[in-house]
Amino acid sequence: MGDSQYSFSLTTFSPSGKLVQIEHALMAVGSGQTSLGIKAANGVVIATEKKLPSVLVDETSVQKIQLMTTNIGVVYSGMGPDSRVLVRKSRKQAQQYYRLYKEPIPVTQLVRENAAVMQEFTQSGGVRPFGVSLLVAGYDDNGPQLYQVDPSGSYFSWKASAMGKNVSNAKTFLEKRYTDDMELEDAVHTAILTLKEGFEGQISGKNIEIGIIGADRKFRILTPAEIDDYLAEVE
Amino acid sequence: MARAAADLPPKGGFSFDLCRRNDMLLKKGVQPPSFRKTGTTIVGLVFQDGVILGADTRATEGPIVADKNCEKIHYMAPNIYCCGAGTAADTEAVTDMVSSQLQLHRYATGRESRIITALTLLKSHLFSHQGYVSAALVLGGVDVTGPHLHTVYPHGSTDTLPFATMGSGSLAAMAIFESKYREGLTRDDGIKLVCEAICSGIFNDLGSGSNVDVCVITKGHKEYLRNHLLPNPRTYISSKGYSFVKGHTEVLSTKITPLKEKVEVVEGDAMEE
Numbered sequence: 001m002g003d004s005q006y007s008f009s010l011t012t013f014s015p016s017g018k019l020v021q022i023e024h025a026l027m028a029v030g031s032g033q034t035s036l037g038i039k040a041a042n043g044v045v046i047a048t049e050k051k052l053p054s055v056l057v058d059e060t061s062v063q064k065i066q067l068m069t070t071n072i073g074v075v076y077s078g079m080g081p082d083s084r085v086l087v088r089k090s091r092k093q094a095q096q097y098y099r100l101y102k103e104p105i106p107v108t109q110l111v112r113e114n115a116a117v118m119q120e121f122t123q124s125g126g127v128r129p130f131g132v133s134l135l136v137a138g139y140d141d142n143g144p145q146l147y148q149v150d151p152s153g154s155y156f157s158w159k160a161s162a163m164g165k166n167v168s169n170a171k172t173f174l175e176k177r178y179t180d181d182m183e184l185e186d187a188v189h190t191a192i193l194t195l196k197e198g199f200e201g202q203i204s205g206k207n208i209e210i211g212i213i214g215a216d217r218k219f220r221i222l223t224p225a226e227i228d229d230y231l232a233e234v235e
Numbered sequence: 236m237a238r239a240a241a242d243l244p245p246k247g248g249f250s251f252d253l254c255r256r257n258d259m260l261l262k263k264g265v266q267p268p269s270f271r272k273t274g275t276t277i278v279g280l281v282f283q284d285g286v287i288l289g290a291d292t293r294a295t296e297g298p299i300v301a302d303k304n305c306e307k308i309h310y311m312a313p314n315i316y317c318c319g320a321g322t323a324a325d326t327e328a329v330t331d332m333v334s335s336q337l338q339l340h341r342y343a344t345g346r347e348s349r350i351i352t353a354l355t356l357l358k359s360h361l362f363s364h365q366g367y368v369s370a371a372l373v374l375g376g377v378d379v380t381g382p383h384l385h386t387v388y389p390h391g392s393t394d395t396l397p398f399a400t401m402g403s404g405s406l407a408a409m410a411i412f413e414s415k416y417r418e419g420l421t422r423d424d425g426i427k428l429v430c431e432a433i434c435s436g437i438f439n440d441l442g443s444g445s446n447v448d449v450c451v452i453t454k455g456h457k458e459y460l461r462n463h464l465l466p467n468p469r470t471y472i473s474s475k476g477y478s479f480v481k482g483h484t485e486v487l488s489t490k491i492t493p494l495k496e497k498v499e500v501v502e503g504d505a506m507e508e
Contacts, residue, residue, distance in 0.1 A: 088343075095335040099331060
């Protein structure tokens with residue numbers, strides 16, 4: 001591959017016009033655990049697999065879905081530590097926005113700031129791109145919104161999206177099942193079914209994580225007990 | 236830059252050069268611009284289920300009342316509120332900043348904020364500014380360790396008390412507290428005592444006035460009673476309004492200047508197609 005000569009430096013374009021390091025970062029995302037998000041008519045749901053490396057790990061200490069503000073939540077696929085840095089930065093940016101404008105940060109603004117940070121790391125010396133793609137779910141004055149942010153710094157608004165290992169199957173499944181007038185409850189069931197599609201082993205409240213936000217504008221991470229209830233409904 | 240990833244601490248401390256300049260100007264007789272002080276009577280007490288905070292609502296600019304109904308009880312966290320006396324801008328800015336920091340801390344820990352955390356953030360900030368941030372605060376709330384009430388002075392010292400008053404009306408309010416406070420007050424008795432103390436400040440101190448704001452914080456619940464008491468209503472407003480007929484005002488001289496026509500409007504022919 002002629003590109004391989006240009007793949008060691010982040011800040012050098014290859015002859016075909018690609019930044020090979022970013023492509024590699026997307027591979028890191030593609031080999032991460034599956035996560036997905038669905039935008040319903042009255043809310044958004046995001047979910048992810050929570051496969052732990054060993055049965056000895058205390059699963060209550062691991063939380064993949066995080067809050068960025070009271071009405072915006074995020075899930076990632078890829079390298080967990082990279083997402084931690086981004087979440088921490090976003091939280092600070094949201095607070096700074098509020099201090100400056102006395103208005104809770106709109107979802108698009110927060111996504112844009114996040115994307116700007118990720119882009120910075122594709123055009124600086126001595127750093128590497130982030131090895132995560134984020135799914136940002138929020139509810140503000142413009143209604144429920146779902147955004148995906150990639151390591152390159154590009155962001156897209158989705159009605160439903162998936163990332164990680166099982167992305168093509170999951171996206172096909174979502175395309176078939178998605179309807180514009182879906183309610184939040186239906187969206188949660190669809191999310192669970194989509195995760196189930198590519199799940200190895202027995203799915204339960206302990207090895208998936210679901211976060212929802214409704215018209216009350218409070219992002220909430222479901223407890224394992226609540227997830228088990230939803231799983232029972234889906235059976 | 237890579238620095239963007241790490242949150243570096245600020246380089247160096249506060250620069251006091253301008254403070255030296257201000258002191259020198261004062262010695263030479265140049266008056267500094269006056270700023271809005273809150274004058275104020277602010278109080279807090281611990282009752283059987285939690286904490287009650289109270290404040291008056293007058294903001295002064297020297298001898299003038301700048302705001303007749305300002306809010307002196309500031310939100311810090313869902314379970315923590317803070318009354319502020321001193322320079323209004325300073326109390327607002329410092330409580331906003333610490334409230335923001337507490338929110339970030341809550342995201343990181345996943346837990347309810349503690350009053351002692353707010354206290355330490357406030358006192359560190361005020362101490363590092365050596366008293367130039369003129370904010371005297373009464374901080375109160377309820378957390379996992381129970382109800383807490385603290386006072387913070389502009390130089391950064393703090394006290395932990397069962398009942399506290401701050402501001403220009405603090406002596407008037409403290410007189411009421413010292414004679415009537417007991418441990419284990421009920422909610423209604425507590426609110427009544429706080430209102431009495433604030434009213435004492437409102438009526439006996441020039442820097443305090445207008446209405447009484449009260450905030451009751453208990454475990455898992457808070458009530459912000461804005462304008463709980465209005466002991467100073469405006470009583471002489473005429474509902475019919477005022478009408479001044481011609482002849483009320485004496486005319487001293489009259490000068491009429493006719494407007495000169497500067498623009499001539501000429502009706503022309505319609506444009507050729």
